[in-house]
Amino acid sequence: MSEEILRALMQLFAIIAKQDDGSGDSERNFVRSFLSFQLNKTKSEEYLALYDNYLTEDKVVKGIEGDDEVPTTKKRKRTSVSDSVRTLTICIKINKTLAQKQKVIVLVRLYELLKANNSFTESRIDIINTAAEGFNISEEEKRVAEVFFTQVAIPDDIAQHFVVINDFAGQASKANHIRSEGLDGEIVTIRFPSVNLLFTNYTGINELQINGIPVDRKIVYLLAPGSTIRVPRGTIYYSDIVEQFLSTNEHNKISFVVENLQYKFPGGKIGLRDINFSESHSALVGIMGASGAGKTTLLNVLSGIEKPSGGNIRINGQDVTYDKSQIKGLIGYISQDDLLIEELTVYQNLYINAQLCFKDKSPEELKTVVLKTLEDLGLLETKDIIVGNALNKKISGGQRKRLNIALDLIREPAILFVDEPTSGLSSRDSENVMDLLKELSLKGNLIFVVIHQPSSDIFKMFDKICVLDVGGYNIYYGNPVEAVMYFKKAANHVNCDIGECELCGNVNPELIFNILESQEVDEYGNYTGNRKVQPEEWHSAFKANIKLPDFKEVKEKIVNSFKIPGVIKQLFVFIKRDILSKIGNKQYLLINLIEAPALAMLLSFVIRYTSRVKGAEYVFRDNDNIPAYIFMCVIVMLFIGLTVSAEEIYKDRKILKRERFLNLSPFAYYLSKVKILFVITAIQSLLFVLIGNYIIELKGMTMQCWFMLFTVGCCANVIGLNISSAFNSAVTIYILIPLLIIPQLILGGAMFTFDKLNASIGGGSGVPAIASTMPSRWAYEGLMVQQFRYNNYEEPFFEFDKSISQVNNKMTYYIPELVQIATDALRLSKEKDAKSQEEFKEKITIIKNELTREARTNKEVVFNDMAFLTPKKFTNITFENLNNHFVRLNRYYNFQFIRYDIKRNLKLSGFVDSKEGQERFQRVKNKYSNEYLEDVVRKEYVKNKYIIENGCLNQQLDPIYINPPKQYISYNIHFFSPYKYLLGKEISTFWFNTVVIWFISLILFILLYFEVLKKTLNLFNKH
Amino acid sequence: MKNFTRFGIYLLMPLFVVFIACSGDEEKFVEKKESVDTLPAKVKPDISAEVINNIIMSIPSPLEMATMLKDNGQGYDANLLNPSTNLIKYNTNYKIAFNIGVYSADLGYINIYEKTFSAMSYLQNIKQLGDDIHIGQFFDFETLKRLATNTKNYDSLIFISTDNFNKMDAHLRTQNRNELSVLMISGAWLEGVNIACQVAKLKPNKELTERLGFEKINLDNILVILNAYKNDKYFAQIVTEFEKLKQIYSKIEISYQYVEPETKEVNGQLVIVNKSKSTVNITEAQLKEIIEEIARVRNVMIN
Secondary structure (H helix, E strand, C coil): CCHHHHHHHHHHHHHHHHHHHCCCHHHHHHHHHHHHHHCCHHHHHHHHHHHHHHHHHHHHHHHHHHHCCCCHHHHHHHHHHHHHHHHHHHHHHHHHHCCHHHHHHHHHHHHHHHHHCCCCCHHHHHHHHHHHHHCCCCHHHHHHHHHHHHCCCCCHHHHHHEEEEECCCCCCCCCEEEECCCCCCCEEEEEECCCCEEEEEECCCCCCEECCEECCCCCCEEECCCCEEECCCCEEEHHHHHHHHHCCCCCCCCEEEEEEEEEECCCCCEEEEEEEEEEECCEEEEEEECCCCCHHHHHHHHHCCCCCCEEEEEECCEECCCCCCCCCCCEEEECCCCCCCCCCEHHHHHHHHHHHHECCCCHHHHHHHHHHHHHHCCCCCCCCCECECCCCECCCHHHHHHHHHHHHHCCCCCEEEEECCCCCCCHHHHHHHHHHHHHHHHCCCEEEEECCCCCHHHHHHCCEEEEEECCCEEEEEECHHHHHHHHHHHCCCCCCCCCCCCCCCCCCCHHHHHHHCCEEECCCCCEEEEECCCHHHHHHHHHHHCCCCCCCCCCCCCCCCCECCCHHHHHHHHHHHHHHHHHHCHHHHHHHHHHHHHHHHHHHHHCCCCCCCCCCCCCHHHCCCHHHHHHHHHHHHHHHHHHHHHCCCHHHHHHHHHHHHHCCCHHHHHHHHHHHHHHHHHHHHHHHHHHHHHHHCCCCCHHHHHHHHHHHHHHHHHHHHHHHHHCCCHHHHHHHHHHHHHHHHHCCCCCCCHHHCCHHHCCCCCCCHHHHHCHHHHHHHHHHHHHHHHCCCCHHHHHHHHHHHHHHHHHHHHHHHHHHHHHHHHHHHHCCCHHHHHHHHHHHHHHHHHHHHHHHHCCCCCCCCHHHCCCCCCCHHHHHHHHHHHHHHHHHHHHHHHHHHHHHHHHHHHHHCCHHHHHHHHHHHHHHCCHHHHHHHHCCCCCCCEEEECCEEEECCCHHHCCCCCCCCCCCCCCCCCEEEECCEEEEHHHHHHHHHHHHHHHHHHHHHCCHHHHHHHHHHHC | CHHHHHHHHHHHHHHHHHHHHHHCCCCCCCCCCCCCCCCCCCCCCCCCHHHHHHHHHHCCCHHHHHHHHHHCCCCCCHHHCCCHHHHHHCCCHHHHHHHHHHHHHHHHHHHHCCCHHHHHHHHHHHHHHHHHCCCHHHCCHHHHHHHHHCHHHHHHHHHHHHHHHHHHHHHHHHCCCHHHHHHHHHHHHHHHHHHHHHHHHHCCCHHHHHHHHHHHHHHHHHHHHHHHCCCCHHHHHHHHHHHHHHHHHHCCEEEEECCCCEEEEECCEEEEECCCEEEEECCHHHHHHHHHHHHHHHHHHHC
16 A cells, blocks of 8 residues: 555545544544554554644644634534535645555445444444545445445345345345355445455454464455355355355356366377366366476367377366357467467457457458457557567557557457467566456356466456376365465365465465475485476375265357358458558568569669670560560469468467467358459569560560469469468478479470470370379470461461471371381381281281371371281281382472462461561561560471370470370370360460360369368477 | 558559559561461462473572582682571561571581581571471481581581481472472572672682573572462462563573583493583673572572
8 A cells, every 4th residue: 555545544434533522532542453464564654643733633623613602513514615626625735646446445445444433324334425526436335335235224226236145045135145054143244346346344253264364353355256155164256255245146057077187298298187077157277287298288188189099188078178059159268379469459450350250240340359358358548559570669568568459359269269369478467367267257158268477466367277297187166365375285285275375365376386396305305306296196186075065057058159151252351351461561562562663673684685796686586585584473472472472371370379269260261362363463464464574575475374273373362371370380381382492493395395305204295194293394385386376477377387287297297107107117027036027016006096196187198008007917908008108298398389389478478468567477477476486386396306205296386286185174285286176175385285284273272272282291290 | 451452553553554564565466367277279380380390390409509609719708608697587478488598608608617616507497497387397406516526527417418408398299389489499509509600709610600690590490380370469479570680581592512422431331521612701791690680689588
């Protein structure tokens, strides 16, 4: 109590005492005992002198007045008025310095003074009324105090503020009642609801103890949270009394039952063993224990994050582990982690969270709830400050912690688990936080708190504590103050039945751990490192000595105070949250917007090759680097896409852990991520294409380029999200990126052509299966084919060029090759050795296969002797026939060739028949076509124009001109195919490939949704 | 949410504008109304393929002329050649074929002077043009690479150059694309004569002058086969130009003296020695005229 309060009190005491000339000894004795209870002897003498001083001062005034010989009644009245004025002055002064709680205490002390000699005279009451008014204490509460002190019958209208404890079964008044057998007289407790203070007074003759201190009947005790009252038979706890006050409020009945709980770590080590307890609503339970005892593990198991390996946990009969859907949203979990979104303000953090919790509330209502919560937590002034992170602090650690707690507090889950809410906080902040939790528990919620080194006040706030010892043994469960006594007793300490300090009322929870961990001493007095009492022994002692009270399990369903919004609404909230946080992070925004154009500029500027002769101008056609440029675009986009998304889920994982208790839709969450990333990617790819293509002068396919890069970027986004959700450190994730990008480089088809890969992975004339899983390969092929086929120069001629290439290759390479094979076959047919015969068979097979294939497309020139194309029937005559057939084929193709050639030439001549046309032709050719790109898609420099694969002669040259086989969906066809089949229809390679990449993305999204990668990794971790 | 929308619009609008701006400014070919379907019949020569082949065979390969130039003692001059930059001007089959001939003659000239580096570049030009009319397959990339890295290989370079020219020519004829073959030969002839003319202009020499005079015969032969295709516009153009050349040549007389061939024994074998002799009368002025006209025609044809 501060000097100022005391001074004010002394003044008020003096004013009241002197009323009716009654400043007798009894009042002075009360003041003396009151002071000695609060202060040491010298100090109390000092204040008593002050009291006397005020008293005599008043008397002097009165003495002067007395000389005037005014009638006493009048005089008294006047004095009363002047006293009232003085009282008010003091009250106003006090109002400025004291909190409401303290003012209530002052008021109670004033009543106590009256009670000291039972002189509740009118004028004294008047003064108190004036003081109460001055203190802004409500009429109702003032009446409660009055009734309490005058000990008249309790009126019905304020009966709910009383708790009467006595030995009667029934109760005359409507006041709350607790029966305590064998109690003489009554223990009356009142509560000031506005400040939540409890005062108690005993009227009987029993030797009661409050917190281990004998009760003086004359004194009104302030019943602090966590107090215990020792009655003849048993103990009455603070929480029992509070519950009475609150029982009139409606709240859920909760029963939380833990039976034979066991938990094994993945490694096989036992984390928790044989834990049994039950708890009902309106309780604040502390979980304590030495570090490593398994406190957080217990919290995780209780909250259902970890599965117990034995026993069960039931909430109103529903198993926490297995009936998850039944207990949806009942549980809240406040971990030690910081779950705030750095870039948002305090208000936004809470508001968005509230949006996810309350479906039915309008924005206005939500705003009110959020502001109310912030006010309750003392965060109202900071509401528009950005949260920041631990390094870049904007709000204090205590505020962060409170805000973290607020996230869960706002929805008031029926059962709340809190992991070390006070760690790292100042004692002031710690107390604030614990007050909040206490208040919530008083509202009917059940709260479990892991706590480490609590202060005495905090320790006493708990209704129950659960003490764990190393190895996961439960060695105590019950009242906190009694816990100290229990352990003191067990360790044979003196005065073991006193839990708290008689003078200051402090409890030292440290004592418990000192006792637990006291070590054996050897004969030289050195500590041996062995504990005196092993955890197992404590555990069995606990089981033997403390009998947990019988518990009636409630089965009725708990009504949820909140409703989560639908998936669509969640999606919007998630998106909003992400956008807000992204916009809040200026650096992130800037880097993401600049990254793509900067890279595009770098890439295209560096490779904007100009021939160094004769100061030549830049000619797109002559730029060697176009295929590489296209490939690099794809790779850059993959890279950007991956890096943008790689940390997306990882950085949210703590938030996700918490939100799991809200039962929010993972689909909405992932979709929100995907949507935002896709928008970012769309912007990035657009910037990239616009700048890159502008500098490199790649014209006429901006839209296609953008769409393909966007597609690839999106695919990379989803890949990134997958790794982001599966791996548990940022470093791992970023190390993985090259691991994902480099295969894209190797198997993209640009750096290493597929016909020149290790034979064991496939390739040849087709694409290795492994390469087909690479988005880079599809994107590169799509863009290359699109550029080649649809550029303004090639487009008019493509069909001719294709036909000409087909027939020309038949004439120049294919037929001569077949002739060669036939000749070899004839030669080999004459040889007798096994090897030659084997080769002979092969050659015949090739000829047969090829002629069959040829017959499928060519109905004009038919080979009639197919039946003779077997090793046995192959003779000189067959050979002659074959040769004749080849000659006819050649002639046929020659005819075709000339036809197409003339057509093409005619069209060409049409374009170049004038000087102007000639110039335009050259311009278009230089601007739109690229020689090196043509070389790549036509495989100009391939060594073997045809290769023998699986008994067939497959064309290597001019892949861009080879018609793919008609399939329902083009599958396993050559690289750079001019078009493909999708659902039986011809579709350009570009669109086909985009469809493939989107399909890959879709599959990846499904994998993401089902967390396949994460689960697979967990599987590895287990073994 | 409204703010986001507005933010999005501010962000995307400029991008969209740029996007639209970029997608414009395109240049395309202007398609002629006459449809490709109304395909005119392939130009048919008036004379038989056999005759054409015989005439083509009689025209000397571009290398022959070049050999004479080097014997003349004249140094290498790259300015005489058709520059590589002209490559892009050759689009239509006919123009391509003609200029394959031109470049082949240039290549012959380069080869004689063993300028391997330039030779590679011209070989590339020929291959590129060859590819355009689908006769590029004779240029094996591997061989070209080998030649390029080993400068001592100029003998085989000469061989390959000549061989490829002949192969292309032969291939065209087996493919019934004689007209292209004719153009190739004509091109090679024109370029060969032009180089010789330019050398003669700088350093006149009797042997060279006579040789240029004798080209009258080759020109006549070439004109015979060119005339066979003159229904075609391009051929008609060449014929017109070459006819002008012919007019100048017509003033030159070639006399032929027949002498009975005699037999004599060389190294124990009987050899028939041709004693007949052709002589050409060509004046200084005529030569000058020829040089100018050849250069003019060549200039028309390569551009």
